[in-house]
Amino acid sequence: MSPTRVCVGAISGAFGVRGEVRLKSFCATPEDIAAYGPLFSEDGTASYTVKLTAQVKNGFAAEIEGITSKEAADALRGLRLYADRDRMPALSDDEYYHADLIGIEVRDTGGTLLGHVKAVQDYGAGDMLEVTPAAGGATILLPFTHEAVPTVDIGAGRIVADPPEGLFG
């Protein structure tokens, strides 16, 4: 159920005149973007091998295999880069990638659909799942704890929640 590819960065333009690009990384550790290569375009038709050459303001300067001129680098401006989900390292128990959690359905202990995970937020009080309610309306923040979320089944695309009273109306 987890996505096959995850957006890990974007190209924001050319860097210099020798075909290098300015690369924005969305990774938790920005340098990791190079380790997830080869990277793909959104539709998966083109692949890019990225080598970071320097750290610059708001990102990295990088060489992309096959890109040797400023014109070619400029043509890639705005391109979002996707990495294979399988390239990301396995996590320990009770650790999940945001990309795996986003979009999966949230059901209560009786099996009733409560909504879908829209995002994972951390405002300092621990991770919370932002859930779009099935009934509509404003999003709800569900604490990502064993008490409130006893079961996470990424394979089945489902979370079983036991939310505190009053959270889902």
Place this chain on the structure above:
Amino acid sequence: MSRSVWKGPFVDSYVLKKAEKSRESGRNEVIKIWSRRSTILPQFVGLTFGVYNGQKHITVAVSEDMIGQKFGEYAPTRTYYGHAADKKAKRK
């Protein structure tokens, strides 16, 4: 200048009453509060508050290391949705 120690921590009285009522009932419920300025006290540990951020109530499960902070610190008034990429969440 910091608050005088002799005054003790500031907490809106209705927050104390609501927390006490919830603890006595023993129910696992979200205590909706609008007081972002109230200090988190030791007796709030284990309770779940819904702290108003001007738009909706943000769920805050109070733990020991939050004591002494203000509720408002855990309910930001602006939301930023970044990219998920390889970010991780840990279930506590």
